[in-house]
Amino acid sequence: MSPLVDDFLGGKSGLLVAMGPTGSGKTHTVFGTARNPGIVPLTLQKIFSSTDESDTGTEPTRSFCLSMFEILCEGKAERIVDLLSDAADLVLQQSAIIKGLKEVDISNSMDAESLVSRGMLKRSTAATNANSESSRSQCIITLRAIHKNNDLQSEHPLGGSVLTIADLAGAERKKSTGNMGSRLLESNFINNTSMVFGNCLRALLDHQKNQKKTLEKHFKNSMLTRYLRDYLEGKKKMTLILNVKPGDDDYSDTSYLLRQASPYMKIRYTNFDDSSDLAPQKRSSVSLICQENKKKRKVQKPEVLTAEGNDSVDKSDDTKLSERDDFLNSELRRLSRSEEIMKNLFRALWAYSKQKLLESESTAKSLRELLSEKDIQIIELKKELNNLKSCSHEKFPVAERNDALSLGHAALSSASQSNQTHLGSSDVTADDFNLGTEFVVEEVSEELFPSYDCERSSANCEMEGKSVDCDISVTNSVDEQELNLRHLKTDESCTADAFGPECNVEKENIEIMVHVDDKEFDNSESFSEQTFAHDGGVTHGTSHLDYPSDQSLTELHTLPCTKSERASLSPHGCGKKAPMEQSEEELSSNIEVEDVQHYVDIKEVKHHDCPSSSQEASSDTEAVSSSQALVEQQGMGAGDKNPEELESVSGRCEPTVEKTIAEHDNDGQRPDKANDHASPQKKASTAPTKSCCQAAESTADVKENCPAEGIAADTKENRQAEGGIATDDKKEEGLCASKPSQKTKKPARRLLPMSAMMLKDFTGPHIDAVTDTKRVATVRPFRWVIHSC
Ligand SMILES: Nc1ncnc2c1ncn2[C@@H]1O[C@H](COP(=O)(O)OP(=O)(O)OP(=O)(O)O)[C@@H](O)[C@H]1O
Known part of the structure; x- marks a missing residue:
């Protein structure tokens, strides 16, 4: 309000309008209260205070009048x-003058x-x-x-500056x-007036x-x-x-x-x-005077031109x-200045x-360079990845094959060293060891990566002839150190400890039947154990076999099973049966080996060592x-063994023995563990005495005399101490079946007719096949899977 007051005092009119919704405090702002004076009282105070200061000691040059009305x-x-x-x-007249409005002269603020x-x-x-006292x-x-010294004031009594305050x-x-x-x-009405006021603005x-x-x-409009x-x-x-709430x-x-x-x-x-603050009437009169003066000048101008003549015209032209x-120059x-500015801009x-x-x-x-570097890095990474993939595809099978080949070579070398062993029509070649080694790898894979059993079906290796064609869909590299730790290295893994009982024997059921003529019996027990240890530790065979015929034959019947096949042959299915029943069942099964080049004859061998012994005991033995x-x-390890021992062993195995492949216990325990946990009675039953073995020349004798004196449990320590022989020389010297240190050389014996009949009863018609060395048994194609990490 102060600028308006100053202008008002300076002779300029002004207007103050308070507007806003109802109850927003417009009236309170304009008029206020006694304690809180509003704009009007404050304005009056200011006007009269300034007037008093300027007119001090002199006659006031102006006066003020106040009017107040409402619409x-x-x-x-x-x-x-x-x-x-x-x-x-x-x-309200057209000239915005309200006719009949009373104006009250005010001389001080109090009166105003x-x-x-009022x-x-x-x-x-x-x-x-909305408002208890709404306007x-x-x-x-x-x-x-009212300016007293103003000349115009005399002419127009309503002239002067006007300060208007409106409370809408x-x-x-x-x-x-x-x-x-x-x-x-x-x-x-109120809303319409407010609307018109806004429209005007x-x-x-x-x-x-x-x-x-x-x-x-x-x-x-209003x-x-x-x-x-x-x-x-x-x-x-x-x-x-603007008043708002x-x-x-x-x-x-x-x-x-x-808004x-x-x-x-x-x-x-x-x-x-408007600074003159003339009244409309005054302004109109002034404008009329001005217009009249302009018309007079226009009328007088031609007269002047005619009087002064051509000189004046020339002067005017020059001007x-x-x-x-000057205009053009400017x-x-x-x-040019604008052009310069634009140029600079x-x-x-x-x-x-x-x-x-x-x-x-x-x-x-820089981004392109960075991108190219990244591309190079990506290419290198891809190369590395491909290398890793190729390595993973190659490394594991190669390692297996190396193992297999090494074993095969070892076997061949051992076979070459053997002076006595000839394996009849079904010579075991290096491929057999490849096979065995691959069994080991499979088992190791299962043992190492049991959680990848689901992938077994995706990768299989089929034996085709002598070659093993491995189709591994998913093969990852296995850390060699881990393999070493887990005794997967060729040199280290080919031990009985590594793959003997520790392998996952419950998953693997490898049935091996061997018929060995006592003449061709090889005493390389340690090596044989070592070799069979590669067969997943699930090796079954006769320790001392005697075959009635002179024809030396050793038949190996390996039955590596897939899971389904294992299920039928697993200890779960067979473990509950008697050993003889198991042997009959397994042997009677028509096992086919289609892709294995070397066919294995199935021979029924009778084990003269406590056939009625418990299964737990027999498995180890x-x-x-x-x-x-x-x-x-294989004729391996012949040179490593004492011929006497071999002789003794062969002597002990005179009678034709039917050997059944014992199944591992259902608990999946290792054979040695199973023995360890066996009850004392069972242990006692599995520990045949010397007399028992001597008396057990026939199966019947064995069944009758040695139920509680079975074969001594083969422990790991014993095998280590004896180089793979199942019995301990010190403790179990004289035991019949697996005692290598037996010094007495027994002549070969043939089965008595009665015992042969009994054996036939036990073994069924396949007993006749013992002599059929040419019979080729078909074994189901072996499938194995390498689980990759
Ligand atoms: N700043 C304020 N301080 C104290 N009281 C206020 C203030 N503003 C408004 N009021 C109070 O609010 C009420 C309404 O105020 P006021 O009458 O001035 O509103 P209004 O805008 O004039 O309303 P209307 O348009 O209906 O006249 C009054 O009682 C007034 O005393």
């Missing part, structure tokens, strides 16, 4: 009510404030839901300054106010934005805007006060008002002539030329864009004995 609705019409007098008929207070008492208010009219207070009635919502009837009509703003757009005369026309046309200075419920009203009024800040005061030249200077833009372009190029180049048999079959 309210009367039905559908509007009416002006003077709040300072009881005058009834007030008329009291006068305003006028407020007359103002029409009413209680609404129902537009209240306008006018202060007019706030826009109301029917929902919030709950007005009905006359209150509702008042609300419509928008029209002024639009006109100021675009001068070509004519200023629409919205002010005609009495208030007609009275404030000069302000709404931008001819006089105007200030708006801070409540959450008033958010919409507040938002609407602020509506914010553009009004761009309205500029343009009529500078015009000079003015034109235009040229302006254009373009240079700066070009330099900036060029710098940015170079930077982007360098960035792109038979494992060792089968190892021995295989060695005998």
